[in-house]
Amino acid sequence: MTKYREILRLNSLELSQQNIADSCNVSKKTVNRVLKRAKELDISWPLDENDTDAVLAEKFFPTANQVTTNKRMPDYTYIRKELLRNGVSKKLLWTEYMEDCRANGEEPLMYSQFCYHIQQDEQKHRATMHINRKPGEQVEVDWAGDPATIIDPDTGEIIKVYIFVGVMTYSQYAYVEACLDMKQKSWINAHVHMYEFFCGVAKILVPDNCKTAVIHNGGWKDQQINETYQEMAEHYGTAIIPARVRAPKDKPNAEGTVGNISTWITAALRCEQFFSLAELNRAIKDKLELFNQRLFQKKEGSRRSLFLEEEKPLLAPLPATRFELCDWKIATVQFNYHISVDGMLYSVPYEYIKKKVDVRVTDTTIEIFYNHNRIASHRHLKGRSGQYSTITGHMPQDHQKYLEWNGDRFRKWAERIGINTYTVVHAILTSKRVEQQTYRSCMGLLKLAEKYSDAMLEVACKKALTYTASPSYKSIKNILVTSPEKLASDVTDTKTTHKARGITRGADYYRR
Numbered sequence: 001m002t003k004y005r006e007i008l009r010l011n012s013l014e015l016s017q018q019n020i021a022d023s024c025n026v027s028k029k030t031v032n033r034v035l036k037r038a039k040e041l042d043i044s045w046p047l048d049e050n051d052t053d054a055v056l057a058e059k060f061f062p063t064a065n066q067v068t069t070n071k072r073m074p075d076y077t078y079i080r081k082e083l084l085r086n087g088v089s090k091k092l093l094w095t096e097y098m099e100d101c102r103a104n105g106e107e108p109l110m111y112s113q114f115c116y117h118i119q120q121d122e123q124k125h126r127a128t129m130h131i132n133r134k135p136g137e138q139v140e141v142d143w144a145g146d147p148a149t150i151i152d153p154d155t156g157e158i159i160k161v162y163i164f165v166g167v168m169t170y171s172q173y174a175y176v177e178a179c180l181d182m183k184q185k186s187w188i189n190a191h192v193h194m195y196e197f198f199c200g201v202a203k204i205l206v207p208d209n210c211k212t213a214v215i216h217n218g219g220w221k222d223q224q225i226n227e228t229y230q231e232m233a234e235h236y237g238t239a240i241i242p243a244r245v246r247a248p249k250d251k252p253n254a255e256g257t258v259g260n261i262s263t264w265i266t267a268a269l270r271c272e273q274f275f276s277l278a279e280l281n282r283a284i285k286d287k288l289e290l291f292n293q294r295l296f297q298k299k300e301g302s303r304r305s306l307f308l309e310e311e312k313p314l315l316a317p318l319p320a321t322r323f324e325l326c327d328w329k330i331a332t333v334q335f336n337y338h339i340s341v342d343g344m345l346y347s348v349p350y351e352y353i354k355k356k357v358d359v360r361v362t363d364t365t366i367e368i369f370y371n372h373n374r375i376a377s378h379r380h381l382k383g384r385s386g387q388y389s390t391i392t393g394h395m396p397q398d399h400q401k402y403l404e405w406n407g408d409r410f411r412k413w414a415e416r417i418g419i420n421t422y423t424v425v426h427a428i429l430t431s432k433r434v435e436q437q438t439y440r441s442c443m444g445l446l447k448l449a450e451k452y453s454d455a456m457l458e459v460a461c462k463k464a465l466t467y468t469a470s471p472s473y474k475s476i477k478n479i480l481v482t483s484p485e486k487l488a489s490d491v492t493d494t495k496t497t498h499k500a501r502g503i504t505r506g507a508d509y510y511r512r
Helices: 004-012 017-024 028-041 054-062 076-083 090-103 113-123 183-197 227-236 250-267 277-293 303-314 397-402 407-417 419-428 435-452 454-467 471-483 484-504 507-512
Strands: 137-145 148-151 156-168 176-181 204-206 327-332 338-341 344-347 356-359 366-368 373-379
Touching: 004 017, 004 028, 004 054, 004 090, 017 028, 028 054, 076 113, 076 148, 076 484, 090 113, 090 454, 137 183, 137 227, 156 183, 176 250, 176 454, 227 327, 250 277, 277 397, 327 338, 338 356, 344 373, 356 454, 407 419, 407 435, 407 454, 419 435, 419 454, 435 471, 454 471, 454 484, 471 484
Parallel strands: 137 204
Antiparallel strands: 137 156, 148 156, 156 176, 327 356, 338 344, 356 366, 366 373
């Protein structure tokens, strides 16, 4: 589906339609059509969270039916060869292509689409040209080819570390940082440090086609930006336009600077030993400062002077907060309307039981999404595993009523039955470290009165208290189940005793 939200966001950053098209993997014509339609409907960035790409598609083009057909694609090798002949045109080749498709019962492309696909193929074989970049417009990032090393102070083991390089395209002002690996966390953190080093953000970010930046689904046109990487770009208000696979000229400044970095920083430090990553990065920082201050050979000034004078004033300001790195997980909502994340349990609305949800995990928050819509948010629990974070509104109505119970309410209920029942309930309530852990037992105990009567429960509690000062729900239930006749007899005797005492006053009473 077309990334309508991303197109509108990038347009708000005043990027050209061509840059937007490259970032969103669509044609410039599609970008123009979307922006024109958004203007007609008075829709602009920022958008409401409910305005997903599917919703925007229905708003923009409600009558558009996206029909996918298996149309025969042109033979690009044959077409390139035939177009070199005198008198051969695309129109002629399309006519022949149409006749061949009909003869074989295949569905052909229309002429405009035929020309479009040929043009896309031609672009892959065209010669490159130098493009003048505007100050503050673009930054290129990559991993340097040659790793550095540090020494483990405990074992003496030599550990490879990898060099991240970020280069402002216009001034060639560079940022360099050593990382222990090339995983996503190191990749994102290096970007955060780079933006802080530049004290601003360029409009366009051009990364290499590494897995931490791009997800490949079978070709350059089908590549997708890594979700966390895209989230970082939105946080800093920049657009990601990845370089094509095996196309280093898409980011020539980063490629060229990588070679210089290998010479003036990595190789310059080859004779020194470092026993921690922090120690190596301090040495890199010193060499980097000299590298950026080195004068150009064919023009005036240095990378640093050109950056400070012409590029830094045009960078977008840093956001108020650092980007917080997150992990994305997939979880299934269990029957207790909770999901498990790293051993902790977080509630979601009970309507999503057995649904698969996307979970965004940061150091401080847990956000839960279903079909790209956020349905719950929790504080990230720390400490012992098995803790619950439950929001009352996520619970069914009958479960919410259970929350209304508390220790005092159970005690008042037990007191109405009898002193022995009260004593047992009080003992159960104080038997656990957390009172709420005993509510189920108290509820089960007091519900026994509905099956056996208040009097029998009171007698059973009295009998249980002769064995122990802290009877359990299970022990009292066993007394009621195993000897109901004996308890009924004790109840009758008790009633008779109370009745006799109520009638017989004695001679002394009447002498008064």
